[in-house]
Amino acid sequence: MGGNITQGKLLEFLEDIDLLEHFQLPTKWKTTLQVLPQETVLSEAEFHTLLDTHLPKLGLQQQTRIMEAVAIAFSHQQTDWLVVQTLVCDDAPQFKLLTDNIALFWVDQGRHYKKLSPFIPCHQQVLDQFLDDFWNYYRDLLAYQDSPSQQTADKLRYKFWKLFDTDSGYQQLDERKRLTLLKISELPYVLEHSELPLHNNLAELAPRNMVQGRNISYTTQTLEGTQPWDTFMCLVATTRKLGISFFEYIRDRISQVGNIPCLATICYEKSALNPFGCSWMPE
Numbered sequence: 001m002g003g004n005i006t007q008g009k010l011l012e013f014l015e016d017i018d019l020l021e022h023f024q025l026p027t028k029w030k031t032t033l034q035v036l037p038q039e040t041v042l043s044e045a046e047f048h049t050l051l052d053t054h055l056p057k058l059g060l061q062q063q064t065r066i067m068e069a070v071a072i073a074f075s076h077q078q079t080d081w082l083v084v085q086t087l088v089c090d091d092a093p094q095f096k097l098l099t100d101n102i103a104l105f106w107v108d109q110g111r112h113y114k115k116l117s118p119f120i121p122c123h124q125q126v127l128d129q130f131l132d133d134f135w136n137y138y139r140d141l142l143a144y145q146d147s148p149s150q151q152t153a154d155k156l157r158y159k160f161w162k163l164f165d166t167d168s169g170y171q172q173l174d175e176r177k178r179l180t181l182l183k184i185s186e187l188p189y190v191l192e193h194s195e196l197p198l199h200n201n202l203a204e205l206a207p208r209n210m211v212q213g214r215n216i217s218y219t220t221q222t223l224e225g226t227q228p229w230d231t232f233m234c235l236v237a238t239t240r241k242l243g244i245s246f247f248e249y250i251r252d253r254i255s256q257v258g259n260i261p262c263l264a265t266i267c268y269e270k271s272a273l274n275p276f277g278c279s280w281m282p283e
Contacts, residue, residue: 072097086193088200091183103189105199106138109180116172123170130173133163141190141198148194160188195274206237235263242266 164181
């Protein structure tokens with residue numbers, strides 16, 4: 001949470017979406033929060049000072065929960081940046097409540113089933129057959145994205161239930177399937193918004209060069225070294241995704257020729273060609 005925040009609006013928003021209830025903050029602390037200054041613009045440091053003043057006995061974990069709740073509330077009610085409606089991610093708990101909707105990607109879900117190690121031959125066959133059905137369903141979703149229709153979406157929803165709600169006789173597999181079935185509103189979310197990607201592989205792979213460099217050089221030693229390192233790694237990943245040679249980009253900037261436009265301009269032009277958000281448009 002950075003910059004200035006309006007304390008009164010945030011507390012009102014926290015109550016509206018039950019964030020403090022979600023983070024299991026005791027009632028006495030929630031009551032104390034109500035007496036903090038209302039409709040007052042505060043910096044993050046000032047908000048910390050208020051907590052230390054009015055809630056001096058607040059534990060570190062509870063203070064962290066409050067700050068997380070306020071940060072989430074601020075991200076929802078701020079107007080400087082577009083509020084993200086849907087986040088494509090794995091099932092990590094830290095992503096919850098950040099957006100209105102979560103779309104889980106299938107590759108991560110498939111890893112749970114690959115961890116199963118049946119010893120009985122019949123269970124091995126059951127698992128192999130299920131994995132075939134699992135990835136066949138994934139391919140059906142990919143095909144649906146190319147040609148979405150309400151009729152196909154209804155069939156795929158039914159197929160989802162049949163795939164994960166049918167007992168196989170292999171207990172560990174059936175228990176895992178029931179956990180997947182609980183995510184019926186998040187895994188096949190693409191059936192409601194066909195333009196959503198089914199994975200975020202590019203985002204997952206983007207930090208790989210940075211991690212490899214960190215492992216080799218044992219990271220940077222100073223802030224002055226970290227900032228340019230992060231900047232250039234970001235430029236490498238961005239130019240690669242845009243299909244631009246990083247070497248040519250750097251040479252263009254050093255020589256000041258200007259043949260390559262600003263990367264932000266290129267990103268904007270390419271994003272305008274994608275139908276992201278079309279299914280959210282009013283009919």
